Amino acid sequence: MEKIASLPRAHAETSASAHERVYRTLRTRIMHGELAPGEALTLRGIGKEFGVSMTPAREAVRRLVAEGALFLSSSGRVSTPELTNERIEELAALRALIEVELASRALPRAHMALIDRLQTINGVVAEMISKRDAVGYIRTNLEFHRTLYLRAQAPAMLAMAETVWLQLGPTMRSLYGRLGRTEPPHNHKLIIAALKAGDEPGLRLALRSDVTQGLRLLAT
Amino acid sequence: MEKIASLPRAHAETSASAHERVYRTLRTRIMHGELAPGEALTLRGIGKEFGVSMTPAREAVRRLVAEGALFLSSSGRVSTPELTNERIEELAALRALIEVELASRALPRAHMALIDRLQTINGVVAEMISKRDAVGYIRTNLEFHRTLYLRAQAPAMLAMAETVWLQLGPTMRSLYGRLGRTEPPHNHKLIIAALKAGDEPGLRLALRSDVTQGLRLLAT
DNA sequence: TTTGGCAATTTGTGATCACATGTCAGCCTA
DNA sequence: TAGGCTGACATGTGATCACAAATTGCCAAA
Missing domain, CATH: 1.10.10.10 (Winged helix-like DNA-binding domain superfamily/Winged helix DNA-binding domain)
Incomplete structure (x- = not known):
């Protein structure tokens, strides 16, 4: 030095x-x-x-x-923070609020190329799940969401969402460790289907489920 | 030194x-x-x-x-940042999303003491407006909102909302300078009324108006 | 008068140091 | 043997310095 x-x-x-x-x-x-x-x-x-x-x-x-x-x-x-259940619930609610809005804004701009890309990423997500690779799963899962949200052209919102992800990071790991291991990314498929159909209510619902389900199952 | x-x-x-x-x-x-x-x-x-x-x-x-x-x-x-209109719109939308949720969570816990306090603060807000005190107006307006949101018992969400306020701070000043000078805080009265009545849809609507109206009238 | 360029100054970056405080292990005493 | 204390060590804080890059101001030349 x-x-x-x-x-x-x-x-x-x-x-x-x-x-x-x-x-x-x-x-x-x-x-x-x-x-x-x-x-x-x-x-x-x-x-x-x-x-x-x-x-x-x-x-x-x-x-x-x-x-x-x-x-x-x-x-x-x-x-790294050790989050209380109350805080995790809050952060999950924030994810739902912000990401539903982002997805909603991305929907009218979502063309086939984007949907293809999401499907490819989703394949990697499934692969990570089958490999029990927690870090890889978190990474590709976030990549799935970010790819969608980038289309919303809303950088301030995306930054906000990423801040929430960041706060949840350390907790995610231990969470997805104890969670059901092999469930396929069903909600992701719903999201893609809603995008294809241009179905905004369906998209909001699928996204809310995807964001919320994992985080609620902690109970601790 | x-x-x-x-x-x-x-x-x-x-x-x-x-x-x-x-x-x-x-x-x-x-x-x-x-x-x-x-x-x-x-x-x-x-x-x-x-x-x-x-x-x-x-x-x-x-x-x-x-x-x-x-x-x-x-x-x-x-x-300090010079925000584009797109970014201001985003931040206003984030305020609406997060603060509506906070108010909604605060509603069931809002007792008379809180409403009294809000009314007192609102009086100060009106005074600041009549004095053309931009900084004082912003400060007491934020105090009004924060006082309400503290009841939501959601520190992570409140922190998020404050981050948005922070980003809008410098812009607010020049905004409320060119805005209508003497309009009374009508939306604040609606918020208080909705709190008294326990009217959640009304509260959400009033809050959304309060948060959004000022920020939309920039048009540059 | 205007413009180009050079030099002085301003400014951020990162390293290092002195210091106070916090942490923890080991020892002494009851 | 257990409990508390002390000392060594680890760690964060803030000041200062050296340096590079950017900015600014100024002067000369066209």
Whole structure:
């Protein structure tokens, strides 16, 4: 960690600043459920892993805390959040509200190419389920939703939805671990069918089910 | 800015860390419309104003950028965002979605004490309008909404709503400047009436109008 | 007068340091 | 042996510095 400094973003390796790189990586990990709820992180540890000093690590962590992806204890320690059932219910309700709206806005713009792509992704989702790959399942499932919502041309709403996903990330993992293992993505098929038929009420219903069903079955 | 250091949180003056203090202050300013859209900020300037170094200033700014309260240019300069009409429409739709839900959840818990409080706040809102005090109007208007939503016992949703307010802050100011000056808070009266009557559909409608009407009248 | 370019200044980024606090293990005492 | 205390270590916070890039201002040339 000496003062070599002036290596001019060698080879456009990552193209972004250090804290951006750290932030992106951690964000993806959290959103995809690669970190367990309550898992602790340290600034020096993050810095060491990414080969940067504490400064960019701190900035990345602060950003994630601001988005609700990480929990900051009163003594300043950071960890992934352990959500209460009430909070999970709230976040599920938020998902339903925002994503139903996004899907509704995407519907009139959904052409065949999009539906084909969704079907392809859905195949990968099914594959991940059969492989019991929790992280892969979460990732492709979110990709399915994001692909649909991108058509809504509503970046602020999409960002909001992603923030909710982020907050649910660590919980998702342990959730889909205890959930029914092999159910096929039935709701996804309903979503695709509603898109094909241009059936907005059906789309809203299918989406609400897809978003809500998994999260409600925790009961704990 | 010398190394005095060990003053032990003298007198519990602010009770919080430096970056927290900076963050809170800036956040309030932005949410209340005290900063114009496109207004530039510098880390050293912030640090100077609050008597801190660049480090806590940077953390506060990062946090606000993560929440969408500040815009970060490609060269790293920060300023308040200048929202496009499309984005304003999106944010208004998000307000409607989330706040209608919050109000709906608050309705069964809304007792007389709450309604009285809302009426008192609404009186202040009217006073702010008659005084042409834009910042005061925004502040008390948000206080009206927050007071209602707190009853919903849904902190994640409330946080989401506040994030939207934050993003709209700078725009609000210039918006309510060019808007009709002296209209009384008619929708607020409708909201209160619906709360008294326990009329959920009416509450949803009144709230949607209140949230949406101002934001739609921009047209640029 | 206008425009192009160069230099000074401003500004963000990241590293490092000093320090206070929090955490935890091990030891001493009752 | 159990419980509390102490010390070492880990960790977050904030200040300062060096540096690169962007911005600005200024002067000269057309």
